[in-house]
Amino acid sequence: MKTVVEGGKRPDMLRSEESVEINRPVEEVFSYVSTVESQPEWATPPIEVRKDTPGPPKEGDTFTSVSKFLGRRFETPYQITSIEPNRQFSYHATGGPLPDQRWTFACEEVSGGTRCTMVVEGEPGGFFRLAEPLIERALRRQFRADLGTIKDMLETRG
Numbered sequence: 001m002k003t004v005v006e007g008g009k010r011p012d013m014l015r016s017e018e019s020v021e022i023n024r025p026v027e028e029v030f031s032y033v034s035t036v037e038s039q040p041e042w043a044t045p046p047i048e049v050r051k052d053t054p055g056p057p058k059e060g061d062t063f064t065s066v067s068k069f070l071g072r073r074f075e076t077p078y079q080i081t082s083i084e085p086n087r088q089f090s091y092h093a094t095g096g097p098l099p100d101q102r103w104t105f106a107c108e109e110v111s112g113g114t115r116c117t118m119v120v121e122g123e124p125g126g127f128f129r130l131a132e133p134l135i136e137r138a139l140r141r142q143f144r145a146d147l148g149t150i151k152d153m154l155e156t157r158g
Contacts (some may be wrong), residue, residue, distance in 0.1 A: 001004045016139050019117040020147040021110060024154045026086050029114040032154060035088040036063050036078075040148040044142045045069045059083055070138065076101075116150065118143055
């Protein structure tokens with residue numbers, strides 16, 4: 001995972017990135033990670049995800065994630081900001097531990113399967129600004145575990 005400050009971004013903005021290679025076709029991996037209702041199956045904080053519109057995900061769709069993070073419960077609204085089938089899926093939130101969160105999942109075909117990359121950018125607010133080093137470590141562990149769970153789940157389905 002990388003936590004970096006990129007040109008033009010405020011110094012208090014976090015950017016974290018993790019990747020995993022999954023021995024499954026890109027279409028299968030993308031379909032799974034872009035189905036937001038599946039997040040509680042593989043992600044640590046979400047305990048429930050409610051999509052406001054039925055059907056496959058599309059730009060502009062909204063959903064709410066109910067999560068527990070560092071002992072606190074959050075209901076966070078999200079909106080899908082972009083989707084390129086079998087390549088990239090992004091959404092934006094304005095609540096939770098990082099009040100301005102931007103998530104991106106990118107899938108690319110590699111020899112033997114798919115590289116899935118998860119990127120989050122956000123600005124810690126309130127209590128979480130004070131605990132930024134703790135948040136950074138928690139996110140690093142969370143992302144690695146979540147991507148490992150996706151890998152395990154999809155490869156054992158095969």
